[in-house]
Amino acid sequence: MAGFREATGDLRIEDVTKSFGDFTAVDDLTLSVPRGSFFALLGPSGCGKTTTLRMVAGLEQPTSGRILIGDTDLTGSRPYERPVNTVFQSYALFPHLSVRDNVAFGPKRRGHKDALAMADQTLELVQLQHLAGRKPAQLSGGQQQRVAVARALVNRPEVLLLDEPLGALDLKLRRQMQVELKRIQTEVGLTFIHVTHDQEEAMTMADTVAVMNHGRIEQMGPPAAMYDLPATAFVANFVGQSNLGEGRVTGRDGDFVVADVHGSTVKIPASRCAVTDGRVLFGVRPEKVHLGRTSHDVIDRDRKVALGDDLQATVLDVSFIGVATQYLVQVPSGATWSVYEQNLDVDPIDLRPGDQVWIEWDPAHAFGVAAEGAEILAGSVLADRTIPTPPAETPQDATS
Template sequence: MAKGGFREAKGDLRIEDVTKSFGDFTAVDDLTLVVPRGSFFALLGPSGCGKTTTLRMVAGLEQPTRGRILIGDTDLTGSRPYERPVNTVFQSYALFPHLTVRDNVAFGPKRRGEKDAQRLADEALNLVQLPHLASRKPTQLSGGQQQRVAVARALVNRPEVLLLDEPLGALDLKLRRQMQVELKRIQTEVGLTFIHVTHDQEEAMTMADTVAVMNLGRIEQMGPPAQMYDLPSTAFVANFVGQSNLGQGRITGRDGDFVVVDVNGSTVKIPSARCAVTSGEVLFGIRPEKVHLARSSDIDAAIRDRKVAFGDDMRATVLDVSFIGVATQYLVRVPSGATWSVYEQNLDVDPIDLKPGDPVWLEWDPAHAFGVAADGTPIPGITPAPGQDAP
C-alpha cells in the first residue's frame, strides 16, 4: 500500500459501458468510447452533461458505478489515481502553492523515484517556454503562465493519457487562442493521447482530431470536427456545434437523390444521404453561412435566374443587421415564426442597405441542407440566436 502499485499500461483508452450515478442523478449513462492512442480527443458538451465526470473517472478521482475503464488491455477500474499512467491538467490549475514552479513540475517524477527529476522538470518547462520562471512560486505567475506550468507538471510524467479539464476556461480570449495553438503543438510534439474537456465548441473544433458531443450523460455524436459541423446527426448537435437554422417540417416525397420537405408551406429539399429520417416529421437544418439574402424588390428575371442556380428559397423579413467586419450577420424572421441567422461575407465594399422590416428572399443550395429527427432533445425554441451555442 505504501509503495503504491503503479501500473504500466499502453494502448488505446477504452471506456466500456460506464455509468456513474450520484444518488438519483445519473451523470454518465452507459458510455462506451474508444480513444485511439496518440490522438487529440475533445469531449464537448454543456455544463452538467457528464464530461468532467467522465474525465475524473479516467483519472481515478471518481469510480464508475458500473462498467470498465481500460488502457490497452490493462483494466484500471477500481485503481487509485496514483496507480494510473494518467495525469490531469485541472481547470483551476491546482498548482501546489508552497512549492516553486520547478518543484511543482518535479513532483510527479520524484514520487515515481526518478533520479533526475529536476532535469526532467527543466525540460518540461522548456517545452512550455517557461524555463526563466522555474524558481518562482505559483502565486507570482499570471493565469496563462500558471496554466503552462500545470501542463508541464502533467506532461513531465509522459502519461499514457493526458486529461485536460477545461484548461483554458479562465484565460481571456486572446490568450486562449494562443494556448489552443500551443497545446496542439505540444501534443503533436510529444505524441501522447490528449483528452480535452470543454464546453467551447470552437475550442474543441480548433484543437481536436475527434470531437465527441455529450449531452445528458450520453454521447450524441462523435467524429472529426469538419464532418460533425457539416452533418450534425441530432438537433442538439446541430445547435451546440456552431449555429443552425432549423425548421420543423414533414417529408412529402422524393425527388431523385433528395427528399422533399414541407416547412410551414415552403417546399425545401434535403439530400437523402444527409437526412436522418425517411418519412414523417423531420427537422430541416441549414447553416447560417450557407444561406444567402436576396432583396425582395429585386425579384426580377435576373434574380430569378440566380435563384434557380442556388436551388431552394424562402421568404423572410429582416429583424436585425449586425456588421461584424469580415461578415455581416442578419437575423431574419421566416414564415414559421422562427428566427434564422444569415452570414454574408463582406466581399465587396457595398454599403449595407437592408434595414429591419425589409422583406427578403433566403436562398441556399439544397446540397447543404440536412435533416435530423424532430423528436429527441428539445432545442431551445428552434430559434438559434447568437451566443446560444456556448451556454
C-alpha cells in the first residue's frame, strides 16, 4: 500500500488557517508550489512563516484547510509519515556522532542497509566528503549547516523545508551558502521551500517568492516581476525600497492614470495602477529617478530624451557607495525620497545637502497601489535609514 511517504507532486496548501486561541497566525492561506521549484516564503518576524512550515511538516495541524502533495491529502498525518524534511537555523546535529553518522542516521533508522553509502553520496553533493570523519564541534558554522542540509537531503524528501537556515551565519558566508543551496536544489531537483525575512536572500535564490504579512500572502510571483510591479504598499516597501506619495486620481491621459500627489501631477501606466479612482499611493523605485540641477536637464542616459515627470527637491544627504551614489532629497510634500545614481560619469554632478535639484523619472516606471492600509507605513518608508537634518543655510549662501 502506498503511504503518505510515497506521495509525489506539487505541494498544495488549501484554505489553511491556524489559530492559537483567538489569535490567527495563518489566515486562509492558499498556495501551490510546483514540484521541483525553489520557493521562498518572505515576510517580517511573526507573520506566520514558521507556523506554515510546521503545518507542512506535520509538526502542527491546521485549524482548518488541507495540505496535499500531488493528490495525497497529508492533513492529519504524522511528521515521519510525510515525504518532508526540515532544516532549521539551529543545526540540531548529534554532537557525539561523526558527520557521516549524523547523515546516515535517518536511513539507518529506516533500515537501509546502504545507509553509509547514501550518506557519503549526499556529503559529496554538499562538498563535505573530506570532513566525513569529523565531529560537528570540529566544523565551522557554514559546514555544520551543510551537514544539516545533507542530513535532510539523504532521505530524498519530496519537499525540503528550510526555516531561516542561514540566519546564524555572517553576511559573507550567507551569500556563499545562498549560491550553494541554489546549486544543490538545481542538482537534486527537489521542491525547496525556503523561509526568510531577508528580501535579498529570497530574491536571489527563489524561482517564486510569496510575500507574507499578518498570516496572509500579499503577493506571489517571480522576484523580478514583483520588484518591478509591487501589488501593495507593504510589498513596495518590504521588497526593495520605494518612493511613495499619497494622492488622488484626477483622470486619464491615454494609457495613463493621472494623479495629483501633494499638488504635483504624476502619471501612472493604467496597466501598473491598482486603483482607477479615489485615493492612490503613487510609487517609483529609487534607481528609476534621476537628478539634475535644472528642469529637464535630467535625461535618460541611454535614450537621450527627457524623462517626463519631474519634481523640484532639496538635497538632504549624499552618500557615495561605490557603484552608485545614494541621494536623499526632500520633495514638495515634505516626504524624503531616495535616488540612486549609478557612478558612470568621469565628472559626476557635485551636489551638497541644501542644493536645489530637479528629480525626474519616466512615468512608464511608476506604479500605483491602494492607499488604504498605507497609513501604518507612513514613517516606515525610510525607517531603516538615518535622515540627517538639512543645514539651516545652504553652502552657497554661506560663501556668496
